[in-house]
Amino acid sequence: MTYVRAAGRADALARVESGARFLGGGTNLVDLLRQNVEQASDLVDVSLLEGIIRETDGGGLLIDASVRNAAVAAHPLVRRRYPVLARALLAGASAQIRNMATVGGNILQRTRCMYFYDVEGARCNKRQPGTGCDALDGFNRYHAILGASDQCVATHPSDMCVALAMLDAVIHLSGPEGERSVPLTNFHVLPDAAPHVETVLKSGELIAAVELPPPSGAVTNAEYRKVRDRSSYAFALISVAGGLALADGRVTQARIALGGVAAKPWRATRAEAALVGVAPTPEAFLAAIRKELVGARPLSGNDFKISLVERTVVAVLTALSGAHA
Incomplete structure (x- = not known):
């Protein structure tokens, strides 16, 4: 090498x-x-390519892929205009890792499934297509309940990407065929029959930058909450990036993204649509997230994730509605 x-x-x-x-x-x-x-x-x-965070002409923010996670979390524009992103980054890994990890690398990080890492003793379709998935009938406490297949039930581990999904971030790519842009929500792909294919990245392409659109009410009034087995340096059992905008006692915009539940950051579009125009009550929040979870397929060891997502979403949105009642 x-x-x-x-x-x-x-x-x-x-x-x-x-x-x-x-x-x-x-x-x-x-x-x-x-x-x-x-x-x-x-x-x-x-790692030493241009690493700048700068405002766009349209009032958004452009973050070069080589910027360190710690620098993004500490940047004044991020903390003031996109606080959910700063909170998600600070919830991930340790301070030492955040000082090393880059934005592009965070987006491309691979699952922490124990069977994926066990090259000697475990079957893993993501690591070696066609061999099987030992997580299906094995220890699957941390695995997916949404968007999985009978080929793979691994989850994407990033905290940052959950916030980026909620923020409608766009990924800018450079490659042999030129430059193109892909919404973060379309960048990672679900496993289906080919779990070894994790993103739409083409051969030779490089993540150049991440762009955030101008903040709206549901972006500035937002929260990131991570539920994990221990308080530090642990990947999420589930996580929620939620945002809420209110007017005249009704929800005018809701943004919800979930982590720890799928092979990609999961944008809860059904729940978001169900909340527009309704009064911001815990009962309404619960009904909305249950519409999102209709298709959930828990495994033998992670059925608790359904109620955990429900309770966490309700708690996050209730806190946000109370702060701006």
Whole structure:
């Protein structure tokens, strides 16, 4: 394996050939390589590419992919205009990891399913297509209840991406065929019959930046809540990024994204639609999230996630409605 540090984005794209990988902070990729979960012929270090957070002409925010997670969480514009993103980042990992991890790497991090990492003793369709999924009948406390398939029930581990999904973030990509943009909610894909395909990223493409649209009422009045087995450095059992805008005693806009429940950050569009125009009561919030969870398919060890999502969503939205009643 060879290692090279890219001088710029064009240089990075030119150096990536078959089998090569982009390296950001390395907080996930290096672990995967060390444990032989992934392989790479070459590493192209993009951690020193331009790392700037700046306002867009339209009043949004553009965050370069190489910006460190800690820098995003601490940035004054993020904390003032998109506080849910800062809170989600601070809920993830440890301070040391946030100081190393990049925005692009966070988006591309892979599942923490124990069977995915067990290269010697476990079957995993995500790691080795066609071998099976030991999580289906194994220890599946942390696994998906939405959007899973009989091929894979792993979940996406990112806290940041749950907030980005709620914020309608857009991912800007650069590659051999030029540049393109993809909504964050469409960037990760559900497993279906091909769980090893996790994103719409094409061969040789690089995440260049993340763009946030101008904040609305449901963005500034927002909260991120993470439920986990211990208070620090643990991945979410479930998480909720919620936002609420009210006028004349009614909900005018609701935004809800869920983490720890699917192979991608789950935007709860059915629940959001059910809340528009109704009075902001715990009963209305519960009815709305239950519409979202109609298709939930819990496993033997994680049926508790349904009631946990319900209670957490109700708690988050009730707090937000009380703050701006």
